Amino acid sequence: MQIGVAETELFTIIPTLHTLLGNLVRRVLESEMKPDHRADEKHLNASTPRDLHRSPDTIRESYPERDNDVTTTRVQGPDCDRVEKVPHTRPVSLSIGSCVTIKGTPTLPFINDPQLQVDFHTETNEESDIAFHFRVYFGHCVIMNSRECGAWKCEVRCNNVPFEDGKSFDVRISVLANEYQVTVNGQQCYSFAHRLPPCSVKMVQVCRDISLTSVCVCN
Known part of the structure; x- marks a missing residue:
């Protein structure tokens, strides 16, 4: 019996198709046996608190009630205020050791x-009344005084003015046993003897031609 050309080609293709089909079946079986990592990941995400994957800012936005505990004008320290306008006033209670x-x-x-x-x-x-009046005339002098019963007393004048033109400053007023001590940028510059008891001070006011960054009171 003679076999035609088409039949010969068919006999040649059948083994190839058989091999391809076997490979396909094997791959399908292997894929079904592999663990579903996506399912595990989905399960992990479902069981993990959502806040662990988020930044602190995002978490804060998710719990607006927590923002009520933080004042926007508050910086580090319970008695330190970030100031946005001048004059700035705040109630205080001073004693020896306050700053x-x-x-x-x-x-x-x-x-x-x-x-x-x-x-x-x-x-x-x-x-x-003013237990301590501290006034800086930048580039000129510093005046310290007190006001008692509505009248200004004898002023103390100092020509040492360590402030720099256009630069920020750090003024620290410490309440000592007998006087107020004033440091400017870490340098002790002025002192003013108590005329009224420091415990009588109820309010601090800061004003004039400055951009105020913060006012901190430490007792």
């Missing part, structure tokens, strides 16, 4: 005679 730190920058060049004024009031209003 008031004021950070800011003059808003005008020294040629325009900017000033910084800090007052320790004995009541929570601007008309009250």
Whole structure:
């Protein structure tokens, strides 16, 4: 019997098709036997707290009630306020060992005679007596005084003005047993003997020509 050309080609192709079909079946079986990592990952995500995959800022947005516990004007320390406007006033309770730190920058060049004024009031209003009046005439002098029964007393004048034109400053007023001690940028510069008891101070006011960064009170 003679076999045609087409039949010969068919006999040649059949083994090849058989091999391809076997490979396909084997791959399907192997894929079914592999663990489903996607399913495991899905299960892991479902069982893991969602906050572990998120930044602190995102977590804070998810729990708005927590923001109520944080004041936007508050910086490190329970008695430190970030200040956005001048004049700035805040109630205080001072005693020996207390410290008031004021950070800011003059808003005008020294040629325009900017000033910084800090007052320790004995009541929570601007008309009250002032136990310590600290006033800086940038580039010129520093005046310290007190106001008692509505009248200014003898002022103390100092020509040492370690502030720099256009640069930020750090003024720290420490309450000592007999006096207020003032440091500027870490340098002890001024002292003012107590005329009224430090415990009588009820309010601190900061004003004049400055951009105020923060006012911190440490007791």
